[in-house]
Amino acid sequence: xxxxxxxxxxxxxxxxxxxxxxxxxxxxxxxxxxxxxxxxxxxxxxxxxxxxxxxxxxxxxxxxxxxxxxxxxxxxxxxxxxxxxxxxxxxxxxxxxxxxxxxxxxxxxxxxxxxxxxxxxxxxxxxxxxxxxxxxxxxxxxxxxxxxxxxxxxxxxxxxxxxxxxxxx
Numbered sequence: 001x002x003x004x005x006x007x008x009x010x011x012x013x014x015x016x017x018x019x020x021x022x023x024x025x026x027x028x029x030x031x032x033x034x035x036x037x038x039x040x041x042x043x044x045x046x047x048x049x050x051x052x053x054x055x056x057x058x059x060x061x062x063x064x065x066x067x068x069x070x071x072x073x074x075x076x077x078x079x080x081x082x083x084x085x086x087x088x089x090x091x092x093x094x095x096x097x098x099x100x101x102x103x104x105x106x107x108x109x110x111x112x113x114x115x116x117x118x119x120x121x122x123x124x125x126x127x128x129x130x131x132x133x134x135x136x137x138x139x140x141x142x143x144x145x146x147x148x149x150x151x152x153x154x155x156x157x158x159x160x161x162x163x164x165x166x167x168x169x
């Protein structure tokens with residue numbers, strides 16, 4: 001109720017009015033800087049540094065709008081959304097980069113001892129065991145000659161993934 005009187009004591013009829021306080025301000029959102037992680041699989045699920053949020057009036061919630069939370073090799077823009085109790089929201093983005101710098105795993109076949117059939121013998125080398133965290137089929141090569149002379153010959157196997165990470169055995 002509000003009333004007013006003048007210097008002569010005349011008073012106006014009291015008036016009633018409503019004061020409405022609304023929360024129309026979006027929460028403040030702070031996102032992490034660019035984040036880079038080593039690949040652990042075709043789709044990696046890194047432990048991200050989370051965005052944070054504050055609001056002058058109410059409790060806020062924050063969510064990563066990119067779903068699923070698994071990331072392939074490369075850079076993904078992650079969108080974060082914060083909401084307050086009044087339904088106000090704010091969004092911001094950050095980048096998540098997955099890199100593959102891990103070489104394939106390679107185990108060469110066992111050494112071979114065979115009888116010479118000629119001065120240059122054809123030998124079946126077998127196959128190495130190869131796997132990679134990201135690539136299903138890394139490229140496998142070796143330095144073996146087409147035929148082997150009498151004596152010992154060292155064969156070096158190399159596995160290379162699609163990002164040029166390689167290992168030898």
